[in-house]
Structures are given as C-alpha cells and as structure tokens.
Amino acid sequence: MSTPPGPLLTVRAALVLLMTIVVGLVAGGLAYLADHDIPTAVLVGGAAAGGALLLFHTPARPLTTTSTRR
Numbered sequence: 001m002s003t004p005p006g007p008l009l010t011v012r013a014a015l016v017l018l019m020t021i022v023v024g025l026v027a028g029g030l031a032y033l034a035d036h037d038i039p040t041a042v043l044v045g046g047a048a049a050g051g052a053l054l055l056f057h058t059p060a061r062p063l064t065t066t067s068t069r070r
C-alpha cells in the first residue's frame with residue numbers, strides 16, 4: 001500500500017487565496033456601486049486582488065522589544 005498524497009494546498013496558501021478573493025470582490029463591488037460600470041469594477045477588483053496577494057503573501061516578522069543598547 002502506498003501512502004496517500006499530501007494536501008493540494010497548505011492551510012496558509014488557502015487562507016492567502018481566500019483573503020485575496022474577498023478583497024478583490026469587496027473592492028470590485030464597491031467600485032461597481034460607485035460607478036455602475038462592470039469593466040471598471042473588474043479592473044479595480046483585479047488590481048486590489050493583486051495588491052492583496054502581494055501583501056498577504058509577505059511573511060510577517062515579529063517586532064523585537066528588546067534593545068541592544070544599555
């Protein structure tokens with residue numbers, strides 16, 4: 001018997017993609033409500049999703065609270 005394959009996406013990748021889709025849909029929806037133009041809403045949503053993907057994919061670094069100077 002062989003071992004089953006691993007998951008298709010990691011939990012982190014799934015969360016990043018989910019948050020990206022939500023941001024794109026919200027931005028596109030707001031753009032459509034403001035202008036009632038579907039092509040503009042799609043472009044705004046796509047741009048927002050691209051920016052969100054870059055933001056959410058960047059790993060967060062913890063802040064250091066200790067100082068090296070004394």
